[in-house]
Amino acid sequence: MLEYLDLYVFEILYWAAVPVGIFAFVHAMLQRADAYTAADKLTKPAWLGITGGACALLLLNLVVPGSMLFYLIGLVAVLVYLVDVKPAVTEVQRGPRW
Amino acid sequence: MTSLRPVAGRLQPRPALDAPDLLAGPVRAALVSLPDHLAARCAVAEIDPALADTAALCERYQVPLHASANCVVVTGKRGGVQRWAACVVLATTRADVNGVVRRRLDVRKASFAGQDEVVERTGMEYGGITPLGLPAGWPVLLDAGVAAADELVVGSGLRRSKLLVPGAVLAALPGAEVIEYLGRANHD
Numbered sequence: 359m360l361e362y363l364d365l366y367v368f369e370i371l372y373w374a375a376v377p378v379g380i381f382a383f384v385h386a387m388l389q390r391a392d393a394y395t396a397a398d399k400l401t402k403p404a405w406l407g408i409t410g411g412a413c414a415l416l417l418l419n420l421v422v423p424g425s426m427l428f429y430l431i432g433l434v435a436v437l438v439y440l441v442d443v444k445p446a447v448t449e450v451q452r453g454p455r456w
Numbered sequence: 457m458t459s460l461r462p463v464a465g466r467l468q469p470r471p472a473l474d475a476p477d478l479l480a481g482p483v484r485a486a487l488v489s490l491p492d493h494l495a496a497r498c499a500v501a502e503i504d505p506a507l508a509d510t511a512a513l514c515e516r517y518q519v520p521l522h523a524s525a526n527c528v529v530v531t532g533k534r535g536g537v538q539r540w541a542a543c544v545v546l547a548t549t550r551a552d553v554n555g556v557v558r559r560r561l562d563v564r565k566a567s568f569a570g571q572d573e574v575v576e577r578t579g580m581e582y583g584g585i586t587p588l589g590l591p592a593g594w595p596v597l598l599d600a601g602v603a604a605a606d607e608l609v610v611g612s613g614l615r616r617s618k619l620l621v622p623g624a625v626l627a628a629l630p631g632a633e634v635i636e637y638l639g640r641a642n643h644d
Binding site for chain 2: 390391392393394395396397398401449450451452
């Protein structure tokens with residue numbers, strides 16, 4: 359079994375990316391539309407498209423063998439949302455902190 | 457009867473000064489303190505309070521989106537002092553909070569003020585926030601398209617009515633400043 363360890367690890371990473379992607383899409387959906395402009399990001403429909411499309415790619419990767427490139431593209435898009443857009447959009451709606 | 461007001465859609469406006477019960481207290485006071493010829497051009501229309509948000513309002517009452525203006529309250533801090541401003545942009549655009557507003561307020565970071573805080577400080581209902589009757593000292597930043605509009609649907613301070621006001625009235629408000637590119641198109 360140990361000789362296939364790398365495959366198991368990849369399989370876990372493939373599956374784990376899907377809920378992360380869905381979280382990003384749902385989060386994008388729940389933000390007010392003018393917060394994206396206020397935070398100097400692409401529009402809300404644009405980010406819904408990006409995170410939604412990324413979810414589709416991540417799911418595709420689970421059913422189509424050898425589509426790791428889709429996985430990487432989807433994962434990068436989701437991570438850009440979570441690391442860059444989400445904090446900015448959240449902060450611009452939160453009001454100032456000391 | 458068809459309305460003489462092209463932007464009113466299915467709204468049924470009447471002179472705002474004749475319907476003080478459809479205006480929040482500070483809004484009524486702001487209207488009364490306007491010069492007579494400007495106050496006379498302001499109308500108010502009763503609406504379903506469940507439809508106070510722009511998208512729902514425009515759809516139900518057939519008000520063109522470009523004839524509706526949103527008023528958002530923006531805040532930021534500088535040297536421990538909190539600064540406030542209202543931004544009025546056409547409903548087809550969104551306020552450039554992180555750009556022109558942040559620079560105008562001269563704060564490190566500008567953000568939308570929280571709902572509770574806005575309601576508390578303005579004495580208006582959320583969903584009915586309007587540039588008329590805001591606290592003294594708040595800059596009222598108007599997109600150039602707002603100031604130039606013949607007539608716009610804006611809040612009345614209450615969810616159950618909307619004001620119809622010429623852009624010129626908004627530009628005449630205390631603290632009003634016209635900013636060319638305050639609103640950015642929804643698509644970019």
